[in-house]
Amino acid sequence: MSGTERQFDLSAAAWDSSYGGRDPDGHRVTSRLDAAVELVGPGPGAVLDVGAGSGRLLATLAERGWTVSGVDVAPEMIELARARIPGAADRLTVARAEELPFDERAFDVVVIIGVLEYTAVAAAVAELARVLRSGGRALVGLHSCKAPATVWRNRVVVPVARRVKRLVPFGRAIPAGRAVGLDDASRALEAAGLKVERVVPVGAQIIPDPLDRFAPRLAYRVGRRAERSPRLRRVFATQRLIVARKR
Numbered sequence: 680m681s682g683t684e685r686q687f688d689l690s691a692a693a694w695d696s697s698y699g700g701r702d703p704d705g706h707r708v709t710s711r712l713d714a715a716v717e718l719v720g721p722g723p724g725a726v727l728d729v730g731a732g733s734g735r736l737l738a739t740l741a742e743r744g745w746t747v748s749g750v751d752v753a754p755e756m757i758e759l760a761r762a763r764i765p766g767a768a769d770r771l772t773v774a775r776a777e778e779l780p781f782d783e784r785a786f787d788v789v790v791i792i793g794v795l796e797y798t799a800v801a802a803a804v805a806e807l808a809r810v811l812r813s814g815g816r817a818l819v820g821l822h823s824c825k826a827p828a829t830v831w832r833n834r835v836v837v838p839v840a841r842r843v844k845r846l847v848p849f850g851r852a853i854p855a856g857r858a859v860g861l862d863d864a865s866r867a868l869e870a871a872g873l874k875v876e877r878v879v880p881v882g883a884q885i886i887p888d889p890l891d892r893f894a895p896r897l898a899y900r901v902g903r904r905a906e907r908s909p910r911l912r913r914v915f916a917t918q919r920l921i922v923a924r925k926r
């Protein structure tokens with residue numbers, strides 16, 4: 680495991696609990712989960728979540744009639760996912776996005792959200808295309824590099840926080856992902872034989888880091904409100920969900 684992968688393993692419980700928070704992190708992860716559930720739609724069918732984390736999305740999809748499978752590189756994440764969805768425990772496995780342990784065309788839908796940034800992108804996209812049936816859909820979630828809150832965070836907040844954490848270790852380690860642009864991801868999907876059908880903005884953040892940390896409930900409420908306005912969502916979305924179909 681790389682250093683970043685180990686960080687995900689060590690912080691699995693903290694990652695999982697971010698879903699319950701009425702704070703900015705809670706808003707970001709919940710808004711993209713809700714949008715993903717809508718975009719995948721009701722089952723039946725076979726769905727794979729690559730980098731499934733603690734299984735939050737898969738648990739909701741299982742309730743909506745899907746036969747769910749998931750992989751993650753972090754064993755602790757897979758343990759949490761198995762505890763959350765005991766009926767799917769033998770389909771939740773430790774594996775890498777770049778080397779999926781499934782047959783060709785095994786799934787109707789493949790989801791990979793908040794994960795490509797930590798992978799070898801071309802290899803991970805080629806693998807998701809391989810296990811997807813013809814006509815099947817991929818749902819790819821990326822951080823939006825151009826959102827005002829993201830630009831501010833990446834250029835100012837993260838470099839400062841890394842320096843401070845080196846001197847005084849506190850809180851969760853900051854995962855060292857690379858930005859993956861919408862164009863780069865779309866090109867990788869097209870090269871792997873998928874056609875991009877839609878790009879949906881999610882996770883509007885108006886109050887920037889670290890101000891949002893001082894008034895987390897207010898930041899949560901403002902984010903939720905902005906999420907309901909298509910125009911605010913487009914401008915302030917911190918993430919994008921790409922829907923692509925295998926030719």
Ligand SMILES: C[S@@+](CC[C@H](N)C(=O)[O-])C[C@H]1O[C@@H](n2cnc3c(N)ncnc32)[C@H](O)[C@@H]1O
Binds near residue numbers: 729791799
């Ligand atoms: C930001 S979390 C997102 C988790 C989940 N998709 C969600 O939205 O709740 C990223 C996840 O990707 C996993 N991951 C990172 N690199 C991976 C790789 N190469 N293959 C599979 N999983 C990976 C991490 O262990 C972590 O669980």
